[in-house]
Amino acid sequence: xxxxxxxxSRWFPLVPALALLTGxxxxxxxxxxxxxxxxxAWTLKNYSNLFTDGVTMTVLGRTALTAATVTAIALLLxxxxxxxxxxxxxxxxxxxxxxxxxxxxxxxxxxNFAWVIILQDGGPVQSLFELxxxxxxxxxxxxxxVTIAMTQVMLPFMVLPLFSTLGSIDRRLLLAARGLGSSPxxxxxxxxxxxxxxxxxxxxxxxxxLSLGFYVTPALLGSPQESLVAQLLAQRTTLLxxxxxxxxxxxxxxxxxxxLVAWANRVGGTVSAIGVVATSRPKDRP
Amino acid sequence: xxxxxKIGQVKTVQVDTGPALSRRRYTKVDPIPWWxxxxxxxxxxxxxxxxxxxxxxxxxxxxxxxxxxKGFSWRLxxxxxxxxxxxxxxxxxxxVATLTAVLATVVGTxxxxxxxxxxxxxxxxxxxLLMVPIVAPAIVVAVAVYISFLRWQLTGTVTGYVxxxxxxxxxxxxxxxxxxxxxxxxxxxxxxxxxxxxPLRSFVRVTMPLISRGILTGAIFxxxxxxxxxxxxxxxxxxxxxxxPVQMYNSVTVEIDPTISAASSLMVAAVTIIFILPQLRxxxxxxxxxxxxxxx
Amino acid sequence: MTRETTVKATEPSxxxxxxxxxxLAGVTxxxxxxxxxxDDISLTIEPGEFMTLLGPSGxxxxxxxxxxxxxxxxxxxxxxxxxxxxxxxxxxxxxxxxLFQNYALFxxxxxxxxxxxxxxxxxxxKEEIARKVADVLELVQLTGRDGDYPSxxxxxxxxxxxxxxxxxxxxxxxxxxxxxxxxxxxxxSALQVEIxxxxxxxxxxxVFVTHDQEEAMNLSDRIALFNNGHIEQIGTPQQLYTxxxxxxxxxxxxxxxxxxxxxxxxxxxxxxxxxSWIVEPGTVAAHPGVxxxxxxxxxxxxxxxxxxxxxxxxxxxxxxxxxRDVEYMGSYRTLLLAMGAGGLPGRARTSALRGEYAIGDTVxxxxxxxxxxxxxx
Numbered sequence: 001x002x003x004x005x006x007x008x009s010r011w012f013p014l015v016p017a018l019a020l021l022t023g024x025x026x027x028x029x030x031x032x033x034x035x036x037x038x039x040x041a042w043t044l045k046n047y048s049n050l051f052t053d054g055v056t057m058t059v060l061g062r063t064a065l066t067a068a069t070v071t072a073i074a075l076l077l078x079x080x081x082x083x084x085x086x087x088x089x090x091x092x093x094x095x096x097x098x099x100x101x102x103x104x105x106x107x108x109x110x111x112n113f114a115w116v117i118i119l120q121d122g123g124p125v126q127s128l129f130e131l132x133x134x135x136x137x138x139x140x141x142x143x144x145x146v147t148i149a150m151t152q153v154m155l156p157f158m159v160l161p162l163f164s165t166l167g168s169i170d171r172r173l174l175l176a177a178r179g180l181g182s183s184p185x186x187x188x189x190x191x192x193x194x195x196x197x198x199x200x201x202x203x204x205x206x207x208x209x210l211s212l213g214f215y216v217t218p219a220l221l222g223s224p225q226e227s228l229v230a231q232l233l234a235q236r237t238t239l240l241x242x243x244x245x246x247x248x249x250x251x252x253x254x255x256x257x258x259x260l261v262a263w264a265n266r267v268g269g270t271v272s273a274i275g276v277v278a279t280s281r282p283k284d285r286p
Numbered sequence: 287x288x289x290x291x292k293i294g295q296v297k298t299v300q301v302d303t304g305p306a307l308s309r310r311r312y313t314k315v316d317p318i319p320w321w322x323x324x325x326x327x328x329x330x331x332x333x334x335x336x337x338x339x340x341x342x343x344x345x346x347x348x349x350x351x352x353x354x355x356k357g358f359s360w361r362l363x364x365x366x367x368x369x370x371x372x373x374x375x376x377x378x379x380x381x382v383a384t385l386t387a388v389l390a391t392v393v394g395t396x397x398x399x400x401x402x403x404x405x406x407x408x409x410x411x412x413x414x415l416l417m418v419p420i421v422a423p424a425i426v427v428a429v430a431v432y433i434s435f436l437r438w439q440l441t442g443t444v445t446g447y448v449x450x451x452x453x454x455x456x457x458x459x460x461x462x463x464x465x466x467x468x469x470x471x472x473x474x475x476x477x478x479x480x481x482x483x484x485p486l487r488s489f490v491r492v493t494m495p496l497i498s499r500g501i502l503t504g505a506i507f508x509x510x511x512x513x514x515x516x517x518x519x520x521x522x523x524x525x526x527x528x529x530x531p532v533q534m535y536n537s538v539t540v541e542i543d544p545t546i547s548a549a550s551s552l553m554v555a556a557v558t559i560i561f562i563l564p565q566l567r568x569x570x571x572x573x574x575x576x577x578x579x580x581x582x
Numbered sequence: 583m584t585r586e587t588t589v590k591a592t593e594p595s596x597x598x599x600x601x602x603x604x605x606l607a608g609v610t611x612x613x614x615x616x617x618x619x620x621d622d623i624s625l626t627i628e629p630g631e632f633m634t635l636l637g638p639s640g641x642x643x644x645x646x647x648x649x650x651x652x653x654x655x656x657x658x659x660x661x662x663x664x665x666x667x668x669x670x671x672x673x674x675x676x677x678x679x680x681l682f683q684n685y686a687l688f689x690x691x692x693x694x695x696x697x698x699x700x701x702x703x704x705x706x707x708k709e710e711i712a713r714k715v716a717d718v719l720e721l722v723q724l725t726g727r728d729g730d731y732p733s734x735x736x737x738x739x740x741x742x743x744x745x746x747x748x749x750x751x752x753x754x755x756x757x758x759x760x761x762x763x764x765x766x767x768x769x770x771s772a773l774q775v776e777i778x779x780x781x782x783x784x785x786x787x788x789v790f791v792t793h794d795q796e797e798a799m800n801l802s803d804r805i806a807l808f809n810n811g812h813i814e815q816i817g818t819p820q821q822l823y824t825x826x827x828x829x830x831x832x833x834x835x836x837x838x839x840x841x842x843x844x845x846x847x848x849x850x851x852x853x854x855x856x857x858s859w860i861v862e863p864g865t866v867a868a869h870p871g872v873x874x875x876x877x878x879x880x881x882x883x884x885x886x887x888x889x890x891x892x893x894x895x896x897x898x899x900x901x902x903x904x905x906r907d908v909e910y911m912g913s914y915r916t917l918l919l920a921m922g923a924g925g926l927p928g929r930a931r932t933s934a935l936r937g938e939y940a941i942g943d944t945v946x947x948x949x950x951x952x953x954x955x956x957x958x959x
Contacts, residue, residue: 010403015454016398018556023426025419028434033432042541077329083325087318096326101331105557106337107514109534110550113334117343117353117547124339124353152332176495213423215517220538230425237429238521247433250426261421377727473686476653479673480680480757481747488674491699495690 017230029254034093036247046248056232056249063229067211070150071158074207075200076156077151080191082199085159086167097163112220115149116140141223149217157201157210165199177285209260212253310451337554343547362548372545375533379513380530386451386512391505393452395457398492401460402467419454424517427454432521442524450518455508462507466500506560512558536542601787602754603632604650607754608659618657619645621811627755627789632781636788636798637808638834644759646808647791649758651675656746663754668887674703680750681761685740687732693719693743694728700751718746721780738769738784745780748768755787762797774800799823807831829957832879839885839921839928839947841878876956882916883927884953887939888946900948903928921947 036046050056085096085109103111118125119140129137139145169192176223215230227235233253236246310497339353347357366372419427431450432441440446470493478488494501516531523532530549537543605626612618620642625862645900646754648654650661652673653660660667668676687696694715701711719725722742732740742760746758758777764771781788792798798805799819807814807822807830815822815831826832829840833863876900894900900947917939921929932939 003463010400013396013400014412016393017460018412019391020453020456021416021419022451024449026539028430029426032430033436053478076497077325077332080322080325081329084322087322096330099330102333102337105510107553107557108516109514109531109546109548110340110553111337113342113534113538113550114338117339117351118336120351120353122352152336155329166560202500211422213425215425215428215536220535224558230423233425233429234521238430243433247449250429253423254426257421257423257426258418318674439941471684473682473684476651476673476686476697477680477682477686477688477744478650478680479653482674482677482703483749484672484674487703492688496688 008266015123023266027117032243032247033251035244036166036251040165046244047252049245050249050252058098059227059229059232062143062226063212066150067099067148067208070154070211071204071208073147074154074158075204078155078162079196079200080202081155082159082162085163085170100159103153103156108216108225111153112149112216115145115152115217115221118174119148121147140221143222143226146214146222146228149221150211150214154207154211157206162196162199163204163207165196165202205260209257212257292336340550340554343544344551346547347542349544350542351547362545365545366548366552369545372533374550375528375530376445378527379530382451383509383513385444385448386455387505387509389448389452390455390459390508391501393503394456394508395463395497396500397456397491398460398463398467402464402470403472416460417457420457424460428518428521431518435522442527443524444527445513446522447519447527447529450522451515452508452517453511454518455511458506458507458511462499462504463497466497466503470496510557510560514553535559584790587710601785603621603627603663603789603790604628604755605662605665606650606659607662609646609656609661610648610658611642611654611658613895618811619800620649620730621812623813623815625657625806627787629786630787631791632778632788632801632803633800634802635808636792636795636805636834637814638793641808643791643793643806643808647757647759647789649679650789651680655849674816677754678752678757679751679753681741681744681748681756681758683763684770685732685744685764687740687747689732689746690782691731692728692731693735695725695732696732696743696751697747699747702926704751712927714750715746718750721749721783722746722776728831729756733776737765738773741765741773742776745777749780749786753786755789756784758788758790760792761790762792762794770797776795777801781836807834809834819891824955826955826957827878827880827944832955837882837929839880839882839926841926877956880953882889883931885947885949887917887930888938888948889937891946898948898950899954900946901928903904903930903945903947905920905934905941905943905945907941908939917945917946919945 006065024176037044039046057098079094081100085093115125120126121140123140125139129135158191168221173191173195174187177191180186182190209279213230214228215234219234220229222231224231229249232255233246233249236242236249302576342355343351343353344362345358345360346352346355347359347361348355401409401416404412427450430553434447435450436442438446440449442498474496475485475488478492479485483491484576515529516535519529519532520535523529530553534546534549534553537546537549606623606625609620609623610618611620611626618940622640622651622894623646635646637643639811643878645654649656652668653672656669661667662668663676663678688699690701693956695714697718698711701714704873706714710846713727716725722745724742724746726744729829732743735743736841750958761777762773764772774797777790790798802819804816804817804818805822809830814834815827817825822831823835826835832838832840888894888900891900900919903921905917905921906924907918914931914933917930917932919930921928928947953956
C-alpha cells in the first residue's frame with residue numbers, strides 16, 4: 001500500500017495495449033531492422049543497394065512525384081471546398097462535412113473496384129473523353145489513373161485541417177482590406193491566404209505523407225511497370241522472398257513517414273496557434 | 287465560426303427590412319461567387335459518384351465489369367449468397383472483426399482510462415507510441431508482421447488476423463474513449479469511493495456507463511477497421527483462410543468475377559448502416575444524456 | 583463548553599451511536615515542494631462534534647480532509663477513527679461520508695439511485711434500501727423527487743441529494759469539502775441552516791472545510807484555523823474571535839485594528855510618532871509572553887471615537903487618526919481611518935448619536951485595555 005505501489009498500479013491497465021503493440025508491431029519492426037543490417041552479414045549493404053540497384057530510386061522518385069501530384073490536386077480542390085464550407089449556412093455545412101467523410105466510410109475494396117470500373121478501357125471516363133473528341137485516353141493501368149483515385153481518398157485529409165483553419169479566420173479582415181482599397185483578389189492574397197497557411201501546411205504534409213504508403217490502389221489501378229514503392233516492397237517480400245532487402249526498404253519508408261508525420265503534428269500545432277492569432281487583436285500578432 | 291454562420295443566415299432574412307438591411311449590404315459586398323459553388327458541386331460529385339457506380343453494377347446481367355451495366359438481375363447477389371468461397375470469406379471477416387472489436391475494446395479502454403489519469407513525459411511518450419499503428423504505412427506494418435508471423439506460424443490463422451487487426455484498431459479505440467473521458471468528472475470516482483465502492487466497482491458502476499458511448503463508437507471503429515482491412519490481410523492470407531476484402535481483391539485481379547459488385551454494394555450498405563445507426567440512436571436519446579453531461 | 587452542550591443536545595434517537603472520534607497525530611503531507619502542504623498537525627475531533635477546518639486557499643485544510651478521507655497518503659503521522667489507525671485503509675473501507683463542492687452526483691442515475699448507491703455497495707436488501715432512501719429524502723426535504731435526474735435539479739437540491747447520499751449509510755463521520763461554495767448567497771444561508779439541523783438530528787461527527795469565516799462562525803462547534811500547513815488556533819467561534827492568539831487569527835476572523843509594538847513597547851509608556859500613539863505600559867508589558875514582535879489588536883466595535891485628546895479618559899489607550907472614509911451600514915457606521923503618523927489603516931464603528939464625522943476630520947481613537955488583545959505576529 002505504499003505510494004510507490006499505487007503509482008505502479010496506475011500503469012498496470014496499459015500493459016495489454018503495450019504488450020500487443022510490442023509483440024505485433026515493435027518486435028517485428030525491430031526484427032526487420034536487425035535483419036536488414038545483419039543478413040547476410042553485418043553491413044549496410046542492404047541499404048546501399050537501394051541506391052545502386054537501379055530500380056528502387058526510380059520507384060521512390062515516381063512515388064514522391066505521384067504523392068506530390070495528389071497533394072497538389074487535393075489542395076486545388078480542397079481549398080475552395082473548405083472555403084465554401086465556411087461560407088454556407090450551418091445545415092449546408094453539415095451536409096458538406098458528411099460528404100467529405102464518404103471516402104472514409106466506404107469500403108476500401110468497394111472504392112477501388114469502383115475506380116476500376118470507371119477508368120477501365122471502354123469505361124465511362126474513356127467514353128466521356130471520346131465525346132469531347134479525345135480518342136482512346138487510357139487511364140487504367142497508368143500512374144495518372146492511380147493519381148485520380150488516390151486524390152479522392154486523400155481529399156478529406158486536406159479538407160478537414162483546412163476547414164478548421166479557414167473557419168477561424170475573421171472574414172471582416174477581408175472587408176477591411178477592401179475598405180482600404182484592395183480588389184477582392186488582392187484582399188484574398190494579402191489577407192486571407194497568409195492567415196490560412198498553417199492549415200495548408202498541415203493538409204499538404206498529411207496528404208503527401210499518407211500518399212507515400214498506398215498499396216491497394218496502385219496495385220489494382222496501376223501497372224507493374226510503373227509500380228510505386230509499396231508494390232516494390234510487397235514484391236520483394238512475397239515474390240522474391242528477399243526479406244533483408246525488403247526490410248531495408250520498409251525501414252526507410254517508415255522513417256520518412258514518421259519524420260514527416262511528426263513534422264505535420266508540429267505544423268498542426270501551428271494551425272491552432274494561427275486560429276488564436278486570427279481571432280485576437282492585431283497588436284497581439286507577431 | 288460565428289461570422290460565416292451569420293452570413294449564411296442572411297439569405298433567409300433577406301425580406302426583412304431595418305436591421306437586416308445592413309447585413310444584406312454586407313452579403314452584397316461579400317457574396318459567394320458562382321464559380322465557387324460550381325467547383326464545390328464538382329468536388330461533391332467527385333466524392334460521391336465513383337462509389338455509387340458499384341450499386342447499378344451489382345444488378346448487372348453481364349459476366350464482365352462492363353459499364354454501364356447490361357440488363358437487370360439479382361444473379362450477382364444470388365451468386366454471392368450461394369458461392370461457398372464468398373460465404374466463407376464473409377464468415378471469416380465477421381469472425382475476425384468481432385473478435386478484434388472485443389479484444390480492442392478491452393485493451394483500448396483500459397489503456398485510455400489509465401492514460402487519462404497519468405501525466406508527465408513517460409505518459410506522453412506512451413500515448414504517442416500507441417498512436418504509431420495509425421500513422422505507420424500499412425504496407426510496412428504488413429511486411430514486418432508477415433515476416434514475423436511466418437516464423438511464429440500465425441499466417442492464415444484467426445489468431446494471427448485478430449492480433450494484427452487489434453494492434454491497428456487499438457489506437458482508434460483509445461482516441462474514442464479518451465474523447466469520452468474528456469467530459470468525465472474525476473470527482474465522481476472520489477464520491478464513489480467515499481460511498482464504499484472499490485476502484486473496480488467504481489469503474490463498473492460509474493466510469494463505464496458514463497463513457498459507454500465512446501466505448502461503443504470505438505468498438506464500431508475497431509470492427510470496421512478489421513472488416514475492411516486489405517493490406518495486412520493480403521499478406522496473412524492462406525489458401526484455406528481469406529477475408530472478404532482479400533476475396534474481393536482476388537476477384538478483381540485474378541478471377542474477373544463481377545460478384546464483387548454485389549459484395550461491394552453490400553459492404554457500402556453495411557458500413558453505412560453501422561455508422562448511421564448509432565447516429566439515429568443518439569438522436570433519440572441524445573438530448574437527455576447530453577444535458578447530464580453538461581451538468582458534470 | 584459549547585461543544586459539550588451540543589453533544590448532549592444531539593443524542594440521536596436512531597441509536598447509531600454518538601459519532602466517531604477522529605484523532606490526527608503529527609499528520610504531515612509533503613509533495614516535495616518548498617514546504618509541506620500539511621505540516622505536523624495534531625487535532626482531536628470529538629464524537630458528534632461539528633469541526634470546521636478554516637483557512638485561505640493553499641493553507642492545507644483540504645489536504646487534511648483528503649488525508650482523513652483516504653484520498654491522499656500520509657507522509658508521516660497517524661489518523662485514527664475511534665482509536666483504530668486508518669492510515670492504510672483505502673477510502674472505500676473507511677466508512678466516511680463526503681460532500682463535494684460540485685455535488686459529484688452520478689449524472690446517469692436518478693435521485694433514488696444516487697442515494698441507494700452506498701446501500702447497494704453494502705449489499706443491503708431491497709426493502710431496506712427503499713425504506714432508508716425514503717427516510718433520508720424526507721430528512722433533506724426532497725420527498726417525491728426520487729425519479730428525477732441530477733440535471734433536472736437546482737444546485738441547492740443537488741447538494742441536498744448529495745447530503746442524503748452521504749448520510750444514508752450512517753457513516754462514521756461526514757466530511758464536507760466546501761459544499762456551499764458553488765451556491766449563491768441566499769441558498770447558502772438556507773443550506774447552512776439545513777446542515778446545522780441535520781447535524782443535530784443525525785448526531786454524527788461533521789468535519790467541514792471552508793475558506794468563508796462567516797460560514798465557519800455560523801456552523802461550527804469548534805474551528806481549526808489553518809495557515810501555511812499548520813493550525814494557527816483551535817477553539818470555539820467565540821474564542822477565535824474574542825481571544826485570537828496570533829495576528830493571523832485576528833486578521834482572518836473579522837476586522838481588526840493592529841498596532842505592531844516594535845522595540846519600545848515593553849517597559850515604558852509608549853509615545854511614538856510624535857505622541858500620536860499613547861499606550862499605557864502596564865496594559866502591554868503585564869501580558870504574558872509579550873515580545874517585540876507582538877502586536878496590539880482591537881476590534882472596531884471596541885473602540886471609541888473622540889474629537890480630541892482631552893476627551894480620552896485616563897487609563898485608556900489612544901491613537902490619533904484621520905477619517906479617510908465613512909461607510910453607512912444602516913444601524914451603525916464604520917469610519918475608515920489612517921492611524922498615527924504612519925497612516926496605518928484602521929476601522930472604528932460608531933453611530934450618529936455619538937457625533938458626526940466627515941472625511942478629513944482629525945480624531946482620537948481610544949479603547950480600554952481590557953478590550954485589546956496582545957497577539958504574536
